[in-house]
Amino acid sequence: MEKLSDRNNREGIKGWLNPSRYGWERVSYWLQRLTGVGLLAYFVAHIFETSSLTQGPDAWAAMLELTQTPLGHLILLLVIGMSTFHSVNGIRLIFTQGGKGLGNPGRPDYPYDAVSLNYRQKSGIWIALILAGVAMLYGASVLFGGE
Amino acid sequence: MSEQIIEKIETLEKKRDREKKEKEHVKTSVVLKVFRANRSAGENPHFDSIEVPVQRWTTVLDALLHAKQYKDSSIGIRYSCRMASCGSCGMKINGIPRLACYTKVSELEGSTITVEPLANFPHLRDLVTDFTQFFAHHKEMKPYVRNDDSDMKQTDSLTEYVQSPEDLDRFLQFSYCIKCGLCYSACPTVATDTKFPGPQALSQAYRYFSDNRDTATKERMDIVDDKHGIWRCHFAGSCSSVCPKGVDPALGIQLLRGHLLGFSRNEKKIAEKQERLKRD
Known part of the structure; x- marks a missing residue:
């Protein structure tokens, strides 16, 4: 006899893979998690990079050279985009998760548009995305623009 | 000038209404891809494709009940009120959790509708989950x-x-x-x-x-x-x-x-x- 837990039918992490099913808030949730993990990976790599200073100036210079390649610049661009989105969206979430900017409970009318999924929230997500794009463009102009 | 603008808006609205009606009338039948599995009986999960006739007002539950009545009586579904009051007929319809009785076939894109049991609930049989x-x-x-x-403890002073x-x-x-x-x-x-x-x-x-x-x-x-x-x-x-x-x-x-x-x-x-x- 099969156990109930074996057919639990939990979506697991694969449930996060298609964020477009539920609208912008789900996309924001997914991006916030993804950028969070990305920034954590960068943080670990950054500690590793700067720790090379303890092995002398030559080791540090060799490590710096790694970041001066096109691939290194692309990674830095991603980090700029991730940190901008994560910070701006994070500020929105601090207020949202404290119940601010969501609207008040009321009597729902058909077609039952949820007040919490309002345009203030959506605008916050779009602003975070636009600012991340602008920061990446500026970063690209500095990193790839040359002197 | 303003009359011209109003006329233009009315023409556009009529065109949109016509297009909407045409779109709704397009479907005369749909293919239901129904998730089937009776895991306690050792049956492997698979999808059965069943073609059912539909009209503009047909809901996914209506379509499923038609399939159950005329094509395959063994389909497992849970439903009751058919009017979004009891909450029994929840299922994943085209990947999104919805009430089958509250989802019209004409609202859905394409002529194939995939119905699966609700995710995150232990699965019992076909479209039925354990709550x-x-x-x-x-x-x-x-x-x-x-x-x-x-x-209420002092009923004399209610x-x-x-x-x-x-x-x-x-x-x-x-x-x-x-x-x-x-x-x-x-x-x-x-x-x-x-x-x-x-x-x-x-x-x-x-x-x-x-x-x-x-x-x-x-x-x-x-x-x-x-x-x-x-x-x-x-x-x-x-x-x-x-x-x-x-x-x-x-x-x-x-x-x-x-x-x-x-x-x-x-x-x-x-x-x-x-x-x-x-x-x-």
Whole structure:
């Protein structure tokens, strides 16, 4: 006899893979998690990079050279985009998760548009995305623009 | 000039209405891709494709019942009221949790409709899932008004609880929950944390918290203030986007968390204070 837990039918992490099913808030949730993990990976790599200073100036210079390649610049661009989105969206979430900017409970009318999924929230997500794009463009102009 | 603009708008609206009607009339039949599995009997999961005739007003439940009546009587479905009141016919329709009785075939794109059991619920057979855990989470929140000063103990001096329309508006929308489980199925936290109570239970905790007749606030806060509790919600908003009754669980959860964090005014505490001041 099969156990109930074996057919639990939990979506697991694969449930996060298609964020477009539920609208912008789900996309924001997914991006916030993804950028969070990305920034954590960068943080670990950054500690590793700067720790090379303890092995002398030559080791540090060799490590710096790694970041001066096109691939290194692309990674830095991603980090700029991730940190901008994560910070701006994070500020929105601090207020949202404290119940601010969501609207008040009321009597729902058909077609039952949820007040919490309002345009203030959506605008916050779009602003975070636009600012991340602008920061990446500026970063690209500095990193790839040359002197 | 303005007449020309109005005329143009009217022409555009007529064109849009015509296009909408044409689009709705296009489907005369759809193919239902029905998830089939009786796992306790050792049957492997697979999809059966069944073609059913449809009309403009046909719902997915109507289509499924047609398939059950004329094509394959062994399809397992749970349904009851057929009018979005009982919450029995929740299932994933084209990948999104919806009520089959509340989803018209004409609303869906394409001529193939995929129906699967709700995710995050233990699967029983075909489209039927087990709600035991879901109801246990709901029960955990003590979903009833608790009032320690209840004068029901002294029946000789019975009085009614007076509530203003404003008091009612604070919780009314959360009491429209039909426990269909769509929010639980859509929630990405429920998908990974079996101990998380889910949007339905947490929004019910807020429903009783914001009811000024209830005095069990601390008890409920102790339940939701847990590492697997309210803090695991990250406002993906999917619960509110799939709710067929406008309950907006995400709103209730964030407002409840606002109270836990001290971001919001605690109406009950303010009322109690005012009452105390009046007495003194």
